Amino acid sequence: MKDGKIRSAHIGMKFGMAHVEGAMSYGADIAAICDCDPENLKFAGERYGIGEEKRIADYRDILKDDSIDIVTVAVPDQQHREISCELLKAGKNVLCEKPLALTREDCVQIVKAQRESSAKFMVGQICRFTPAFEKAKELIDSGAIGEIYFAESEYAHDYMTFLESWRADPLRHGVVGGGCHAVDLLRWLVGDPKEVFAYGMHKLLPMVDYDDATIAIMKFDRDVAGKIFVSTGCKRDYTMRTLVYGTKGTIICDNTSPTMTLFTVDENGVTREPETIEVELNNHNAAKEFAVFADAIINGRPVMTDAVEGAKTVEVCRKIVESAETGKILVPDYNF
Numbered sequence: 001m002k003d004g005k006i007r008s009a010h011i012g013m014k015f016g017m018a019h020v021e022g023a024m025s026y027g028a029d030i031a032a033i034c035d036c037d038p039e040n041l042k043f044a045g046e047r048y049g050i051g052e053e054k055r056i057a058d059y060r061d062i063l064k065d066d067s068i069d070i071v072t073v074a075v076p077d078q079q080h081r082e083i084s085c086e087l088l089k090a091g092k093n094v095l096c097e098k099p100l101a102l103t104r105e106d107c108v109q110i111v112k113a114q115r116e117s118s119a120k121f122m123v124g125q126i127c128r129f130t131p132a133f134e135k136a137k138e139l140i141d142s143g144a145i146g147e148i149y150f151a152e153s154e155y156a157h158d159y160m161t162f163l164e165s166w167r168a169d170p171l172r173h174g175v176v177g178g179g180c181h182a183v184d185l186l187r188w189l190v191g192d193p194k195e196v197f198a199y200g201m202h203k204l205l206p207m208v209d210y211d212d213a214t215i216a217i218m219k220f221d222r223d224v225a226g227k228i229f230v231s232t233g234c235k236r237d238y239t240m241r242t243l244v245y246g247t248k249g250t251i252i253c254d255n256t257s258p259t260m261t262l263f264t265v266d267e268n269g270v271t272r273e274p275e276t277i278e279v280e281l282n283n284h285n286a287a288k289e290f291a292v293f294a295d296a297i298i299n300g301r302p303v304m305t306d307a308v309e310g311a312k313t314v315e316v317c318r319k320i321v322e323s324a325e326t327g328k329i330l331v332p333d334y335n336f
């Protein structure tokens with residue numbers, strides 16, 4: 001850190017611009033932005049007033065700069081492993097976009113690089129910073145809805161207009177690429193599923209070679225069941241509707257509404273009128289994500305979504321895809 005200020009560099013200037021904004025709102029010194037597409041680099045540079053001397057085309061230039069504390073990575077998922085591993089090897093703290101990677105092998109490599117590095121690693125499971133989901137977590141942990149017996153989350157997002165070649169790659173199945181948000185959310189709110197079973201449908205995106213809708217049911221410890229629904233061709237607006245049912249109440253929330261609903265019971269166990277809770281609308285809370293990572297680095301705290309956590313989420317996603325293909329109940333392997 002120079003003059004007590006975090007210096008950051010940012011790779012990938014499309015969704016990655018959210019990381020630039022997150023770093024700016026934190027007050028970081030932007031050392032570099034990087035994109036191999038000159039148009040995207042120029043656009044981001046002009047948008048954020050970042051001079052040409054800080055605009056770079058090759059991320060390897062960042063490896064040599066010892067003054068950079070945090071590097072954010074927002075490039076196609078297929079490149080997460082290579083870039084994250086190189087950065088960790090060079091001692092850079094890395095905030096890499098979700099999903100951690102597309103295959104178990106790549107996840108294992110990133111976990112290994114994290115273990116061997118002096119630096120910290122965070123995967124951007126941004127739903128853990130969405131105000132409604134943070135509130136749901138707080139309510140669950142406080143016992144407001146009693147013991148959970150069922151939880152479900154969905155990822156409904158129409159990809160029809162942005163199916164770049166890397167998103168059309170069968171390895172980048174919708175359950176892994178976008179559905180990882182819903183899977184990670186359930187893992188955070190409820191725990192690690194012990195078994196998964198899924199069905200896939202393919203009616204909406206004929207241009208891809210993978211199912212565009214998947215429904216998975218899962219079993220957790222303590223007699224808790226869960227459900228994930230992913231649709232990447234849905235004819236509706238984007239949302240992640242999430243319900244958590246407990247023995248003393250129910251939470252209904254999403255990441256696209258300014259309110260969420262809480263049901264609780266009275267002293268006789270009778271359901272009260274629902275409570276409407278106002279929440280800030282912020283489904284890409286990159287500012288908090290960056291601040292939490294910077295805080296972990298400065299204060300030596302553990303990172304909530306480190307590479308192992310990211311790998312476990314990808315593992316559940318891959319087992320869901322495999323179950324839909326084979327018709328088998330599968331057991332995720334969390335040994336990373």
Ligand SMILES: NC(=O)c1ccc[n+]([C@@H]2O[C@H](COP(=O)([O-])OP(=O)(O)OC[C@H]3O[C@@H](n4cnc5c(N)ncnc54)[C@H](O)[C@@H]3O)[C@@H](O)[C@H]2O)c1
Pocket residue numbers: 011012013014015016034035036037040057058059073074075076077079097098099124126164177284
């Ligand atoms: N957290 C979220 O909700 C969220 C939302 C969108 C995307 N993402 C993730 O962010 C990542 C990027 O997605 P996107 O929508 O911005 O993709 P995109 O294809 O729209 O943009 C990727 C950018 O990275 C650049 N790029 C590609 N390879 C590069 C390299 N080796 N070096 C430098 N620049 C490179 C491209 O030129 C492009 O500008 C993906 O991992 C995606 O899954 C996350």
